[in-house]
Amino acid sequence: MTEPVPFAEIWRGPFLESVHAGHAVICDDSGAIVQSWGDPDKVILPRSSAKMIQGLPLLTSGAADKLGLGTEQLALACASHQGAAIHTDRVANWLDTLGMSDDDFRCGPQVPDDRAAREDLIRAHETPCQIHNNCSGKHAGFLTLGAHLGAGPDYVAPDHPVQRACLEAFERVTGETSPGYGIDGCSAPNFACTLKGMARAMAHFAAAPDGSPEARLHQAMRLHPELVAGERRACTELMRAMEGRVALKTGAEGFFVAILPHRKLGIALKAADGTTRAAECAIAALLVKLGELDAAHPATLKRMNAPIHNRRGIETGMIKPAAALT
Template identity: 70%
Template structure:
């Protein structure tokens, strides 16, 4: 087993102050490794980076079409959103269409990441609802699938038909039996896989346009929904949204908690997965930006790229103190 590879350096002045190491894999449409750093077989929890996989049964079952879901709703099913009105208003409409209420969610309440939305709740002397949870779009998808399957209310339980459908899809597209699961922040099970397995799944999404089977069609719809609505997948100021915009809808990317990131690159038929072992968001954002630049799909000089891949470190007075940059090994 290989050790994590050094991927991102943090310099203060001329001295290396911190180092973010991790595992990263690029797979082609046959599932083979094109390039790797660290240990491709390192087992990780993909966390929210795999939401497009979790959304596959929503389409494959016929639930999405039976309920007339739009591309915006499919993007929200893949989202870790900010809880801004552009997110919560649309999720509320989705709930209304199902004839359900906030109490039907099983994701738990969460303060919005969007500052205006958070301040609005504070000024009203109120508390956030489950609809504000960054995973409420995914859970609206779960509720839709559950309605279609006729399952019990506790759709978040690992032995529920909704989650078993998700597990089956997950193991099939990663081409790996999951060694286990953990409970995610939104209460749904999160199945473990290897970094290579996750990259292999993303490569399957990337090459899905070459196939005509039901799963591949679902993969294309979800990828296109993400790239068409990057503002719904995350939100303003977020790396997923900013970098997808910088790539003009050619690539879908998705972050997950504890420094996981994936990318779907249809024009190259490549899938990417990475995990920074210390769980650092800045490390994961810098690493995914660097890999996308290396693969030729992201402009190194775009402001959104520079803000993640090579940001300056400034103190509270605005003095330049250092910088972050990818290691030579990564580039």
């Protein structure tokens, strides 16, 4: 089947009101497909789900160890954080260690998703900086690698040594030659591959031996789930619900990946309509299906079989995974 399959259903009372569809792949450590839904050969842009791959050159080059980066910095290099103080304070310290400032970033400013941080800026009559960008940890990693390589300041240019290193890592772990790239929201190139290539890459991370760059990155994510996203976010809450056994990473336009080290499995999925609620419901359903996530955990129930309330607090319906995923 090459058409997207139903992922998530939206019910209003007794009526099926909407259906989100998508594609998903689970791969094992040999790169083989264990199970798939929809089209595993669909060419996709993994968006921020690729941050672990973009973080690989930071380690393989020796740049991270030369600067003495710890697990918190490695988690932030893989993060789509919400600009809370726990994120921006750590990125600011990282920049200080590099002898750089916010002006050295190329990700652009972003109003923080964290309410306290956003209100602090308003009270101080200040505007957001680039450090508030959800990708500032990844960009701190780019700056670290660029400095280590002695490369120029425009590290997001596709032909810059930093991005060439990212492309080499991407093609190595996906096992594919990328057909091209799109420019991501943070201005860095986002390389394309097939969905099964992305699942294969996540399985590669899952099977990597302790001490390898891949293992160090997913271990940092599992150790610091609050740095990977933030409070009330799916990545953080679901990783906590699984007590650090699984690394999760979302991406824009309905993308999600999972790394299951203890089972040497990788998951990649894409909601065809690009909706976050569909991708979150689907990844939760697949993790429940695999026995990794408790269906009754509060973090799970926020994403699948979750009630929908109107503005008066009346329960009007629910979002639940489609039968294909359960």
